[in-house]
Amino acid sequence: MTRQPFTVNGREYRPPAEPVVVICVDGSEPAYHEQALAAGRMPWLAKASQDRLSNWPAHGAMPALTNPNNVSIATGRPPRDHGISGNYILDPDSGQEVLMNDKAFLRIPTIFGAANDAGYDVAVITAKDKLRRLLGAGLVESGPALDGSGGEAVPERRGICFSAEKADQATVADNGIGDVLDYVGRPLPAVYSADLSEFVLAAGVRLLADRRPDLLYLSLTDYIQHKHAPGTEVANDFYAMIDNYAGQLDALGAVVVITADHGMSGKSDPAGAPRVIYVEEEANRVLDGPEARVILPITDPYTVHHGALGSFASVYLPDGADPAVVGSALARIEGIQAVHTRADAADRYALPPDRIGDLVVLAEKGYALGRYPAWHDLGQLDAPLRSHGALGELNIPFLINRELTRPADLEQDIAEPACVHNYDAFWVATTGLTAGVDHAG
CATH class of the missing domain: 3.40.720.10 (Alkaline Phosphatase, subunit A)
Incomplete structure (x- = not known):
């Protein structure tokens, strides 16, 4: 045929x-x-x-x-x-x-x-x-x-x-x-x-x-x-x-x-400890009132080897929060490569705007992003953290x-x-x- x-x-x-x-x-x-x-x-x-x-x-x-x-x-x-x-x-x-x-x-x-x-x-x-x-x-x-x-x-x-x-x-x-x-x-x-x-x-x-x-x-x-x-x-x-x-x-x-x-990319310090920025915790330091919600899109049913720690995070802000204020604070943290608004991230990286957060946070190659410490079970990691998600x-x-x-x-x-x-x-x-x-x- x-x-x-x-x-x-x-x-x-x-x-x-x-x-x-x-x-x-x-x-x-x-x-x-x-x-x-x-x-x-x-x-x-x-x-x-x-x-x-x-x-x-x-x-x-x-x-x-x-x-x-x-x-x-x-x-x-x-x-x-x-x-x-x-x-x-x-x-x-x-x-x-x-x-x-x-x-x-x-x-x-x-x-x-x-x-x-x-x-x-x-x-x-x-x-x-x-x-x-x-x-x-x-x-x-x-x-x-x-x-x-x-x-x-x-x-x-x-x-x-x-x-x-x-x-x-x-x-x-x-x-x-x-x-x-x-x-x-x-x-x-x-x-x-x-x-x-x-x-x-x-x-x-x-x-x-x-x-x-x-x-x-x-x-x-x-x-x-x-x-x-x-x-x-x-x-x-x-x-x-x-x-x-x-x-x-x-x-x-x-x-x-x-x-x-x-x-x-490797995302641990020289001693082998994960080098993690907890984005939800950091965003909530800035907010006065309702809290932000962070989605880590690397999360899946197979978290043994990465503990749901990647280098890309979506931040959903509560009503009334100023994305510029929160984004500016996050961008000053060591290990954060870039913070984008929803529109900028969608345009720059060809993403669907309705399926990402108010802010998109990218980590440097040697860093990982988390929500807050208690949310991650790092006891499953049996080797220095290597993960992925962003430009690195x-x-x-x-x-x-x-x-x-x-x-x-x-x-x-x-x-x-x-x-x-x-x-x-x-x-x-x-x-x-x-x-x-x-x-x-």
Whole structure:
């Protein structure tokens, strides 16, 4: 069947000549693969660099967190358009923190759903289950088909989407595939382990070998990066594993893009103690009366390795409070890089204004942001704090196993220069590849 180009969210995606595989290495600042490469631990990448490889400076979307960036990759657009501004938001109707892990929060369709509608074969494999419902929108839906007995309607298979975390629970009806553990030939991995990411990659290689989907997205977890700095033995072992599977995907004839959702920074002092600014506590020192409410969008069900401490915070002020007064006080604190009003943050970082606070606070690379001390359980941390969320974690890798013309620089006012974003990945590997790429649109 001949595939036709399709358009979604203002971009045209042309049918690729080979399968396209995008790997999102969660938490992968460029130093990780650079140091592993220098240590001789990534032989495939070393050979690809000599033969054919495009290696461009890149940015993720803001905030530099997992959910917003994975959805940006999945939609080809920044959070301003797709609406996922963090893992958690403050629901204006209930006043409660709400986990944004359901497709109901999406404001635009995904590339994956649009590709399925256009007749492409699409598979999405995530490490953590929190992403599955967002990334799987449009892949496995209830359809009108009847079962063999002529009875009740059953779901119609429209692609594959499952998580390594709950691979043992995947079914054809809900995920487009069943018996995943037997299919991949690996046991169910622990959620806090490097094995979770390896399961995703092993499953991707198996799918590519026997099904050859047109588009394959493999999203890993940042468990290793939260605990181990670039160049350490454990980190190099992890990147050697990634290199092995990337080489297998390349050998199977795929266009392989390796990027990340965000980088990672150390946020502890020389003694190893977390260097934390408690934003809600600091804001309430300024206010006389009703208190501010801080939302830390890094918060998710997996807080063991970061204690809900990131470098991006939304501050919701009580009625009558002056944002300029509170913002000015916060900006004077050592370790605060910037404080923006809602309008300024939305404009500067392409964020949805209705899903961020009255103020947006960004920490310097070596600092973390919290609410107030009692809210965080730092007893779970078993290594010096490494985390992410703001400009210090914006720079990410963008590697593709094809020689292409470097795109024009984009959005240099945000941080260091970048020529492409992670959410350009599927466009570059389809339309951009056929056009030779002279911009990333």
